[in-house]
Structures are given as C-alpha cells and as structure tokens.
Amino acid sequence: xxxxxxxxxxxxxxxxxxxxxxxxxxxxxxxxxxxxxxxxxxxxxxxxxxxxxxxxxxxxxxxxxxxxxxxxxxxxxxxxxxxxxxxxxxxxxxxxxxxxxxxxxxxxxxxxxxxxxxxxxxxxxxxxxxxxxxxxxxxxxxxxxxxxxxxxxxxxxxxxxxxxxxxxxxxxxxxxxxxxxxxxxxxxxxxxxxxxxxxxxxxxxxxxxxxxxxxxxxxxxxxxxxxxxxxxxxxxxxxxxxxxxxxxxxxxxxxxxxxxxxxxxxxxxxxxxxxxxxxxxxxxxxxxxxxxxxxxxxxxxxxxxxxxxxxxxxxxxxxxxxxxxxxxxxxxxxxxxxxxxxxxxxxxxxxxxxxxxxxxxxxxxxxxxxxxxxxxxxxxxxxxxxxxxxxxxxxxxxxxxxxxxxxxxxxxxxxxxxxxxxxxxxxxxxxxxxxxxxxxxxxxxxxxxxxxxxxxxxxxxxxxxxxxxxxxxxxxxxxxxxxxxxxxxxxxxxxxxxxxxxxxxxxxxxxxxxxxxxxxxxxxxxxxxxxxxxxxxxxxxxxxxxxxxxxxxxxxx
Amino acid sequence: xxxxxxxxxxxxxxxxxxxxxxxxxxxxxxxxxxxxxxxxxxxxxxxxxxxxxxxxxxxxxxxxxxxxxxxxxxxxxxxxxxxxxxxxxxxxxxxxxxxxxxxxxxxxxxxxxxxxxxxxxxxxxxxxxxxxxxxxxxxxxxxxxxxxxxxxxxxxxxxxxxxxxxxxxxxxxxxxxxxxxxxxxxxxxxxxxxxxxxxxxxxxxxxxxxxxxxxxxxxxxxxxxxxxxxxxxxxxxxxxxxxxxxxxxxxxxxxxxxxxxxxxxxxxxxxxxxxxxxxxxxxxxxxxxxxxxxxxxxxxxxxxxxxxxxxxxxxxxxxxxxxxxxxxxxxxxxxxxxxxxxxxxxxxxxxxxxxxxxxxxxxxxx
Numbered sequence: 001x002x003x004x005x006x007x008x009x010x011x012x013x014x015x016x017x018x019x020x021x022x023x024x025x026x027x028x029x030x031x032x033x034x035x036x037x038x039x040x041x042x043x044x045x046x047x048x049x050x051x052x053x054x055x056x057x058x059x060x061x062x063x064x065x066x067x068x069x070x071x072x073x074x075x076x077x078x079x080x081x082x083x084x085x086x087x088x089x090x091x092x093x094x095x096x097x098x099x100x101x102x103x104x105x106x107x108x109x110x111x112x113x114x115x116x117x118x119x120x121x122x123x124x125x126x127x128x129x130x131x132x133x134x135x136x137x138x139x140x141x142x143x144x145x146x147x148x149x150x151x152x153x154x155x156x157x158x159x160x161x162x163x164x165x166x167x168x169x170x171x172x173x174x175x176x177x178x179x180x181x182x183x184x185x186x187x188x189x190x191x192x193x194x195x196x197x198x199x200x201x202x203x204x205x206x207x208x209x210x211x212x213x214x215x216x217x218x219x220x221x222x223x224x225x226x227x228x229x230x231x232x233x234x235x236x237x238x239x240x241x242x243x244x245x246x247x248x249x250x251x252x253x254x255x256x257x258x259x260x261x262x263x264x265x266x267x268x269x270x271x272x273x274x275x276x277x278x279x280x281x282x283x284x285x286x287x288x289x290x291x292x293x294x295x296x297x298x299x300x301x302x303x304x305x306x307x308x309x310x311x312x313x314x315x316x317x318x319x320x321x322x323x324x325x326x327x328x329x330x331x332x333x334x335x336x337x338x339x340x341x342x343x344x345x346x347x348x349x350x351x352x353x354x355x356x357x358x359x360x361x362x363x364x365x366x367x368x369x370x371x372x373x374x375x376x377x378x379x380x381x382x383x384x385x386x387x388x389x390x391x392x393x394x395x396x397x398x399x400x401x402x403x404x405x406x407x408x409x410x411x412x413x414x415x416x417x418x419x420x421x422x423x424x425x426x427x428x429x430x431x432x433x434x435x436x437x438x439x440x441x442x443x444x445x446x447x448x449x450x451x452x453x454x455x456x457x458x459x460x461x462x463x464x465x466x467x468x469x470x471x472x473x474x475x476x477x478x479x480x481x482x483x484x485x486x487x488x489x490x491x492x493x494x495x496x497x498x499x500x501x502x503x504x505x506x507x508x509x510x511x512x513x514x515x516x517x518x519x520x521x522x523x524x525x526x527x528x529x530x531x532x533x534x535x536x537x538x539x540x541x542x543x544x545x546x547x548x549x550x551x552x553x554x555x556x557x
Numbered sequence: 558x559x560x561x562x563x564x565x566x567x568x569x570x571x572x573x574x575x576x577x578x579x580x581x582x583x584x585x586x587x588x589x590x591x592x593x594x595x596x597x598x599x600x601x602x603x604x605x606x607x608x609x610x611x612x613x614x615x616x617x618x619x620x621x622x623x624x625x626x627x628x629x630x631x632x633x634x635x636x637x638x639x640x641x642x643x644x645x646x647x648x649x650x651x652x653x654x655x656x657x658x659x660x661x662x663x664x665x666x667x668x669x670x671x672x673x674x675x676x677x678x679x680x681x682x683x684x685x686x687x688x689x690x691x692x693x694x695x696x697x698x699x700x701x702x703x704x705x706x707x708x709x710x711x712x713x714x715x716x717x718x719x720x721x722x723x724x725x726x727x728x729x730x731x732x733x734x735x736x737x738x739x740x741x742x743x744x745x746x747x748x749x750x751x752x753x754x755x756x757x758x759x760x761x762x763x764x765x766x767x768x769x770x771x772x773x774x775x776x777x778x779x780x781x782x783x784x785x786x787x788x789x790x791x792x793x794x795x796x797x798x799x800x801x802x803x804x805x806x807x808x809x810x811x812x813x814x815x816x817x818x819x820x821x822x823x824x825x826x827x828x829x830x831x832x833x834x835x836x837x838x839x840x841x842x843x844x845x846x847x848x849x850x851x852x853x854x855x856x857x858x859x860x861x862x863x864x865x866x867x868x869x870x871x872x873x874x875x876x877x878x879x880x881x882x883x884x885x886x887x888x889x890x891x892x893x894x895x896x897x898x899x900x901x902x903x904x905x906x907x908x909x910x911x912x913x914x915x916x917x918x919x920x921x922x923x
Contacts, residue, residue, distance in 0.1 A: 039750075039751075049737075051734055051737040052737045053750075054751060054752075055739050055748065056737075331610075331612045333634075480741075481741070481742070482743065483741055484738065484740070484742045484743070485612075486614075487614050487615055487655055487658065487659055487718070487719075488655060490698075490743055491658040491659065491661070491698070491743065493743070494695065494696065494698075494742070494743040495661070495693050495695050498696065503695065518650075518654045519654065519693065521650075521651075522650075522651045522654040522655060524626075525618075525647075525651055526615040526627055526651050528612055528615065528629070533626075
C-alpha cells in the first residue's frame with residue numbers, strides 16, 4: 001500500500017465529527033510515530049495552534065514521537081501484572097524498545113503486551129500469543145443475569161447471532177410503540193444508575209439531556225475503562241458489542257440525540273475494529289444511521305480511540321479529548337447534561353450502563369430492580385483479579401456479600417494463603433481488610449467503610465503481599481496519570497508516592513504520618529476531580545488496616 | 558421596558574450570605590468576585606482577573622452550606638440564597654497545606670521583585686500562611702530553560718508552579734498561542750511547539766506571561782540586569798512614549814536609573830497589556846549614545862556641541878537655502894510616530910505654512 005499523503009489524511013478526517021484523535025492515529029499508524037511534520041500538518045489542517053497541539057500530543061502516553069514508536073512493545077506493568085512478573089517481561093523486551101504501560105485491562109489473563117494494533121498475552125517473551133478476551137465463566141451463583149445473560153452464546157458478537165438471541169427486539173418495539181418519555185420513565189423506574197462508578201440515576205440523566213435546550217445533543221459512551229483492575233467493559237464490547245450499540249441507540253431515542261461516540265481506550269485495539277465492523281453491520285441493516293427502521297429516528301455513531309490517559313475516563317476530560325482540546329477536566333457546573341460535547345446537552349454513560357438498557361427494555365423495570373439483593377436494584381459487573389483461584393468478570397446481584405463472591409464464586413485465595421486485603425473501585429477505593437471484608441457489594445455498605453464500589457474492579461491481595469508496596473504501586477499509578485491541572489493532585493500524588501517509596505524515611509515516623517494525612521485530607525477535599533479526591537483512599541486505608549506494616553516500613557529507615 | 562425593569566428587580570433580589578452578612582450580587586458573578594468585592598482576601602495563585610477562571614490552585618476554596626466538599630470560589634457561580642464561609646479553620650488548614658506543597662516543588666520561594674508585576678504573589682501568600690516550613694520536601698518540578706537566549710524573557714521553570722497563567726494570557730489576551738503545557742502531572746512543563754526557543758515560536762515578546770507569573774519563574778531579563786543595583790524600586794505612572802494607543806505603564810527606577818517597565822493593570826487604554834516596544838524598548842532613554850546637546854558641523858568638518866540658538870539658526874539657514882535653490886517641494890517632513898497629537902499638528906503646520914508644501918507624513922507610513 002502506498003504511503004498516503006498528509007493532505008489525503010487530512011481531507012479524510014477534517015470534516016468528520018471529533019476529528020483530532022482519529023487524524024493523529026492515522027499519522028501514527030502511517031509513520032509509526034508522530035513526527036514534527038505530521039504535527040505541523042495536523043495543526044494546519046484542523047487549525048489548532050501548533051504549541052497547543054504539541055502539548056496535547058505529549059499528554060497521551062501512547063503517542064510516540066520517534067521510531068520504533070507504535071511498533072515497540074508496550075508491556076502492562078499494572079498492579080496485577082506485576083504480581084505475575086510484568087516487570088521482568090518488560091526487561092526482557094527492552095532490546096525491542098519496550099515501554100511500560102499502566103493496567104491494560106486484562107487482569108483475568110496473562111500479562112498483556114500491545115505491539116502495533118495487536119494485544120498479545122503471555123508470561124514470558126517466548127510464549128506471547130494473540131488471543132481473544134476471556135469469556136466470562138458461567139454464573140457460579142446461579143443468579144439471574146442481565147448483561148451476561150447471552151454473552152456466552154456462540155456468535156453473540158455478530159449481528160446475526162445477536163438477533164438470533166433476542167437482540168434488537170427492544171429497539172424495534174420501542175421505536176414502534178414507545179415514546180422517548182415512556183422510555184425514560186422505564187429506565188427511571190428500573191433504578192439503573194451509572195455503572196462507571198458515579199452511580200448517578202440514568203433515567204434522571206437522560207431526562208436532563210432531553211429537557212435541555214441546544215442541538216445537536218449527543219450520547220457519549222465512556223469506554224475508556226482506565227481504572228486498574230477493571231476489564232468488564234472489554235468483555236461486553238468484545239463479546240456482546242451490539243448490546244452496547246442497541247443501548248446507545250435507545251439512549252439516543254430517549255434524549256433526542258442524533259450523534260453518538262464510543263470513546264474507547266487505546267489498550268483495546270481489537271475492540272476498535274470489532275466495534276467499527278459491528279456499527280457498519282448495523283448500518284447496513286438499517287439499525288443505525290438515518291431513519292432507523294423507518295421510524296424517522298436518526299442516530300449516527302462513531303468510535304473514537306483514546307491514546308493513553310486515565311484521566312480521559314473523567315467525563316470532562318473525555319469531552320475535551322473528543323473535542324481535540326487539552327484533556328484537562330472541566331469545571332463543574334455546568335454539567336455535560338447541559339454543556340457536554342461541543343457545549344451541547346450530552347449524556348455520558350458507561351459501557352455497562354448502556355449495555356444494560358436493551359435487557360431492561362426487554363424484561364421490564366421491575367424485573368431489573370428485582371435482580372438486586374434485598375432493597376438493592378439490579379446487578380453489577382465485578383472484575384475480580386489478583387491472588388484468587390478464579391479471576392474474571394462476574395455479574396453479581398447488587399448487595400451480594402463480598403465473601404460469597406470471593407470464596408464461593410471465585411474459589412477463594414490460592415492454596416495455603418489467606419485474603420489479606422482487597423482493593424475497591426479498582427484502586428480508587430483503596431483497600432478493605434480485616435473485619436470489613438464482611439461487606440456486601442453495594443454502595444451503602446462499602447461507603448460505610450470509607451470506600452466505594454466504583455466501576456467494580458476488585459483486586460485480591462493475599463497474606464504474602466507487602467501492603468506498603470501495594471499502596472506505593474497504587475499511588476505511583478495515580479501520580480503517573482494525574483493530569484497536572486490542580487495543585488493538590490499534581491503535587492500530592494507525587495509526594496505520597498515518594499513517601500510510600502521510602503524516599504522520605506529520614507522523617508520521624510510521626511512527621512511522616514502527619515504529612516501523609518495532611519496531603520490526603522487536602523487532596524480529598526480540594527482536588528478538582530475524582531482522581532485527586534479518590535487517590536488518598538489508598539493511604540487512608542493503608543494506615544487504617546495496616547499500621548504495623550507502616551511502622552515496620554518506617555523503622556527500616 | 559417593563560421587562561427590562563423586572564430584570565433589574567430580579568437582579569437586585571439576588572442575595573447570599575457571605576461570612577454571616579447578607580450581600581447582593583449580580584447573576585453570573587462568581588463567589589470569588591463577590592468575596593473580593595467585599596475585601597475577603599481569599600488567596601489565589603492561578604487567578605488573574607483578566608483571564609477566564611481556571612480552578613487549578615484550589616487556594617480559593619470556600620465552604621458552601623449544603624455542599625459536602627469545599628468549592629473553588631473562582632469557578633463557582635453564586636446562586637441565590639447561598640451561605641458561604643470564606644475562612645474556617647478547616648479551609649485555612651487546606652490553604653496552608655497547599656502552600657506548603659507548592660513551596661516544596663520550587664527551588665526557592667523568594668524572587669527579586671524586578672522579575673515581574675505579579676512575581677511576589679506566592680512569596681506573600683507563603684509568608685501570610687507561615688508556610689515556610691520545609692514540609693513535604695521531595696523532587697522539584699519543572700526544568701529551567703536556560704538555553705533560551707532571547708534577551709527579554711527568563712524561563713526559570715525550576716520556580717514554576719504550573720498555574721498556566723502564562724499559557725492562558727498568551728492565548729486569551731494576546732491570541733498568540735505561543736506556549737502551552739507539555740506532559741502530565743508532576744512532569745508538566747511550559748513549552749513552545751516542539752520545546753524550542755521562544756524566538757522560534759509565535760512569541761511576540763510582549764512580556765504578558767512574565768507580568769502574570771506569580772512566582773517569578775518567568776522573569777523580566779532586562780529589569781533583572783539591575784537586580785543588584787543599590788536602591789529601592791520606585792514606580793512612576795506614565796504613558797508609553799511609542800505609538801498612539803497610550804498604554805499606561807509604571808516606570809521602575811532605582812535612584813536616577815530607569816530599570817524596567819511594567820504595564821499598568823488599571824490603564825484605561827491597555828488594561829495591563831503591552832507590546833514588545835512598550836515593555837522592553839526603554840534603553841534609549843539612558844543610552845550613552847543619546848544626544849544630550851545639539852551638534853553642528855563647523856568649518857573643520859567635525860561635529861561640535863553647541864547651544865540651541867546656534868543649532869536652530871544653522872538648520873533654518875539650511876532649509877531656506879534648499880527651498881530657494883530647489884523650490885518648495887524639495888522639503889519633505891516626516892513626523893515621529895512617537896510624537897503626541899499636539900507635536901504632530903505643529904509639525905504639519907510648520908511644513909505646510911513655512912514651505913508651502915503638502916509633503917508631510919508620519920514615520921510609520923513613509
């Protein structure tokens with residue numbers, strides 16, 4: 001294939017919606033890195049000031065600025081992969097220009113290595129293989145599932161297979177018999193709430209978008225899944241992509257949004273192609289695009305791939321990233337429901353939330369509500385990883401005891417070990433340990449222990465693990481991903497990392513502890529977004545559950 | 558008309574409670590603006606009233622009843638009935654911690670006041686909060702760009718606190734977009750495209766970034782030449798002598814020496830803006846080459862100092878000779894662009910009335 005000219009690439013993208021990321025990827029794919037020449041061409045083509053574009057490019061850690069660039073292996077050195085030898089694997093691939101990458105969302109598998117547009121897994125450099133995302137194991141508790149109800153069925157990720165297992169009947173029925181108002185009412189009644197972690201009631205969000213003035217409105221699916229230890233959205237997108245697409249189409253009908261984006265993290269290259277193909281198939285069958293199923297409703301959906309930045313999972317950053325701006329979080333209010341993509345009303349929803357929608361429409365609000373334990377409504381996907389017999393994605397009734405998940409569903413810790421702690425919300429919720437492991441998997445129970453369920457990533461750490469090191473690894477992730485906008489997070493995550501890494505052990509233990517507490521308190525109270533507010537959960541829970549390990553660490557000097 | 562009046566009534570009715578006192582505000586005002594109006598001394602480091610509020614430093618956080626966490630007052634619009642506390646024990650503790658943190662990332666807290674208009678902001682706040690404690694020590698952020706040899710702007714990023722006021726003033730006020738932010742988190746760094754020198758960028762050397770920098774990380778190289786010169790810095794308000802805009806400036810002097818220029822933030826014509834000439838081109842005033850007395854060329858062919866009467870006589874003689882010999886259009890007057898209105902008027906009258914020619918123009922067009 002001949003090398004496409006700068007002009008040809010710019011012409012292809014410049015009039016598309018949200019063109020910056022795909023255009024940068026086009027240059028990155030063509031040359032293997034983003035040269036000065038490419039950045040100048042994009043700056044001119046999209047009329048973005050050169051210094052601003054250069055700054056934005058350097059924000060994303062997966063955009064290379066020199067060869068071997070994109071072709072060089074990126075090895076996951078996330079918290080779980082490091083337990084499996086991620087650092088050694090990285091070292092062994094250094095001669096090929098390998099660089100580390102934070103958690104790549106495959107903690108239920110071996111260590112992922114991304115080379116070009118392929119994700120490989122393996123434990124050493126000779127055994128790397130390219131294979132599909134693991135399919136969730138059959139529900140061990142025998143509980144009724146929503147999201148995973150059909151995910152294990154053969155061919156579910158093709159349009160034919162999806163339709164054969166009941167797919168698209170929800171959309172058909174809604175477009176034929178329903179109104180946006182009644183769809184919003186149904187979702188409100190189901191008590192579906194944001195599964196990305198914020199837990200905002202989905203029906204209320206959609207109503208706010210539907211009621212807000214301004215056009216065109218947009219539906220943005222947050223598929224950035226950057227939280228370490230979270231890999232549930234990947235499973236949905238890879239094995240049940242049409243559930244997401246149908247869910248987004250329903251959301252567009254409810255809100256009156258003719259435009260949609262799936263903002264997908266860089267680390268899922270195969271998923272991008274899969275989604276693109278799925279959207280194409282849906283379009284060919286009249287299920288997306290102009291005048292869907294002759295209903296008069298129009299919805300255009302685009303996939304936009306990120307380039308490596310955890311903060312782009314924060315909705316303000318995500319929207320700035322889509323718009324081609326520097327991906328700092330936005331000040332709120334105003335919220336995206338009134339000022340979202342291009343300052344128009346926008347519903348930003350997580351993959352899991354949107355993919356639940358067709359099931360809810362199909363089975364009814366009451367059915368969904370009743371899936372939860374006791375008073376809790378619905379289900380939650382949990383990505384379970386670490387020192388556990390059967391890591392993987394589990395769909396649990398909200399309110400399930402954590403111990404049931406750990407011991408009955410996932411087989412408990414490895415032979416001869418005990419569970420020392422688990423993380424919550426990936427890393428953002430810090431650790432839960434000791435007696436508090438008797439929590440149930442719902443926000444009220446977990447919040448009563450000072451943590452939160454968030455996106456549903458739970459990493460298990462057994463009694464062989466050094467908790468100060470685990471806290472250090474967690475904090476260095478947050479420091480690496482801090483965007484640099486607000487002072488408490490930018491400086492705080494750095495200082496915490498230094499202290500947990502033993503760089504400040506000359507301090508008296510009491511001074512060390514006071515510094516950690518003061519930084520943590522100020523970060524939690526004054527940070528501009530969730531990253532800085534959540535990161536101190538790590539230190540707070542470390543001190544709460546493991547004071548003796550902290551003491552021993554400080555005594556080492 | 559009626560509608561307009563009801564608007565006014567509605568605006569008037571917007572009130573909130575600020576530190577226990579009921580105050581009125583206009584819709585659209587931020588909490589910070591209101592607090593500032595009531596002289597609350599809410600600290601900030603990333604705030605410049607000429608720029609869009611950014612919300613980076615978080616020093617301006619205040620407590621609002623009903624909101625669990627403190628809110629950044631600079632980015633939060635006031636709403637009717639809000640109950641706000643601008644200074645509580647908890648808030649003051651956070652502010653002190655933030656200032657200790659920000660002091661810990663810099664090489665030094667103290668910088669020479671000649672660095673720029675806002676250069677003492679951080680020092681003043683650190684002292685106000687007794688935050689010179691040395692807590693939170695660790696790696697320093699930012700790398701000074703000592704290789705940038707431009708003669709005007711010092712880029713001492715070891716003292717940068719990533720408030721991005723420089724980036725924002727360059728974009729929002731100047732429209733130059735010469736600088737931006739590279740990298741993320743603790744590794745952010747202010748750069749031009751491809752991290753080159755300012756001379757290779759869109760920078761016009763207006764010095765606005767220098768004047769808004771709250772730490773002196775960006776410094777006025779010309780003024781800093783006199784950092785060690787004896788004497789207090791004296792500020793004298795005057796008008797820039799260059800073009801006709803009439804920018805207000807504060808001339809900085811030590812003793813009899815002019816050491817620098819700073820824009821007047823309250824200058825009606827410029828509101829704090831300046832260009833490269835007004836900001837940096839003042840050396841001519843005290844240059845040794847500047848003529849202090851008229852010079853005339855005498856019979857020996859050399860230039861000699863003389864009194865004005867002699868010089869003017871010689872000039873008049875020369876002009877008259879030219880006019881007599883070559884006609885009235887042999888004279889062409891060019892007025893300086895720096896001439897004030899009255900002088901420009903006099904100049905054209907002189908050329909037209911004395912010589913009878915319309916050959917009169919301004920230096921920026923001839």
